[in-house]
Amino acid sequence: MTAIRLYGSSDSGNCLKTKWVAERLGIRFEWIETSSFSGATRTPEFLAINPAGQVPVAILADGRMLAQSNAIMLYFAENSDLVPKDAYERAKMLEWLFWEQYSHEPYIAVRIARKYFLNQREEDLDPVLLTKGAAALARLELQLQGAPFLVNGALTLADIALVAYTRAAPRGGFDLESYPAVKAWVGRVERELGLEPLPPVGQ
Ligand SMILES: N[C@@H](CCC(=O)N[C@@H](CS)C(=O)NCC(=O)O)C(=O)O
Known part of the structure; x- marks a missing residue:
């Protein structure tokens, strides 16, 4: 199965937090460096992926898109010890x-x-x-x-x-x-x- 694609900037805490969660949980992903400082989040190609023009963005193995760092972390960490059961x-x-x-x-x-x-x-x-x-x-x-x-x-x-x-x-x-x-x-x-x-x- 195709790995998750994670569009993010290595300078951004919002992006790194999703990467750290994936790494800790052993989730396979491909990191696609996308810097908001270089204008890479404002290209027509990127806006077609996320009309909000922001990273991080995850493209799941089945092609669905998910934005917002905390939503991505929650999706990755579902049923893991990083989310309390109570x-x-x-x-x-x-x-x-x-x-x-x-x-x-x-x-x-x-x-x-x-x-x-x-x-x-x-x-x-x-x-x-x-x-x-x-x-x-x-x-x-x-x-x-x-x-x-x-x-x-x-x-x-x-x-x-x-x-x-x-x-x-x-x-x-x-x-x-x-x-x-x-x-x-x-x-x-x-x-x-x-x-x-x-x-x-x-x-
Ligand atoms: N609330 C969003 C914030 C995302 C965000 O602000 N991303 C910045 C990089 S840290 C960005 O892509 N900025 C480009 C822009 O807004 O044009 C999240 O947590 O994912």
């Missing part, structure tokens, strides 16, 4: 996934993109990105002060979704030294996923 714990995991997309990614990922990848000057960045991003890190810190993972003491999709941009937050000008529980959790999740820590910014 209805309340599963809903708590979803609570974090929705929070990630509304209260974390729009600030931390956007600041990383503008500052690190597009080299925009500090004074040209919307100050809200810093305050709301710091608030998101403080919320994670509160949760992780008393728990090794976000939900029910074990690795779930919530950790994978949230670690994607949190580990890269220093690229957006956020200092993880101010969030020691978050920093320790990043290391824990990286070890679970077999990821090398990102090099310090500037190296």
